[in-house]
Amino acid sequence: MQTIPFFNLSLTLIPLLFVWYYYNKWTNDKYEIIISTFRMIFQLLLIGYFLIFLFEKKDNFIGLFIVLFMVTVSTWIALRNTNDKSFKHYSKIFTAIAISGIIHLVLIIEFVLDLKEFYEPRFVIPIAGMIFANTMNALSLAIERFEKEIIRDVVFEKAREIAFKACMIPQINSLLAVGLVSLPGMMTGQILSGVDPLIAVRYQIMIMTMIISSAGISTVIYFLLNKSKVS
Incomplete structure (x- = not known):
């Protein structure tokens, strides 16, 4: 390359x-x-x-620490733009990011890629990074929009609807544009490194479905955890 x-x-x-x-x-x-x-x-x-x-150095404990570090930092960044910076709110964001991220990480590593060893750093670290960064961005948009709607005295269900749609706009736009407007980063990197374009396409489909579902699931979990506080 x-x-x-x-x-x-x-x-x-x-x-x-x-x-x-x-x-x-x-x-x-x-x-x-x-x-x-x-x-x-x-x-x-x-x-x-x-x-x-x-x-x-393939060390499972180091891998676990890295994943925990990613969740912790992504939660802190997501919390940065919210009005409620309490530990309770942090724990809700942390839970939403962690559950959604781990579900997708296990699904992709264990079942989609079907690697011989679960902790293969060359796969686990980049994929975990994409998952947690994506859930962080989606939750940041959802929470920021939700708080603004609540301040305007919008009822919880309507504020949740507006926030959910807003946070999914980048994900849905990416699905609609891929292959027509853009060649996403992972696919472009693989093609530049000499990988067969059809193989790169399969990886990109995996990434795109992972991106929209991880964003959606983390947001759903957050609002399920947050409903009791607002109701």
Whole structure:
């Protein structure tokens, strides 16, 4: 696969400078994009070296710790944009993300891919990352929209309906656009690395169904846990 020199990679920052200029001008926030970009670069470089170690050392306890860490961090990020930052609310988000994520992780690793060993880092870590990041984003949208509707004195069922639809828009749009507007990241990466496109398509179908169902199930679990508080 073609290696990207660091200088060539830095060229991708040029259009980002344009975005940063107007983001600063229109929102009066000059640091958020800069900090986020440098964090992204640092985090990816760090995880790159860490993954080399993990792929060489197959330790089930390390794998369990990584999954728990992903759930914990994704819950904290989802909680960041909510009004209710209590531990009780954190535990509800954590439960929703964990249950949905583990269901899909076990289904894909144990039954869909049918790997010889359940903990195969090259499969478990990237797939778990996609699952938990997706559930985190869906829940963030759902909770943010739900809280706004409740503030407007919308009844629980209607607020839940609006929030559920809102959080599923990116997932449904992705299903409608794939193959016509976009070639998703995993499929593109496999094709660039030389994998047969039809094999890449099967993996992408797995990912797309996983994305919409994990988002939906985590949101359903959250609202089932949250109903007693609001009613």
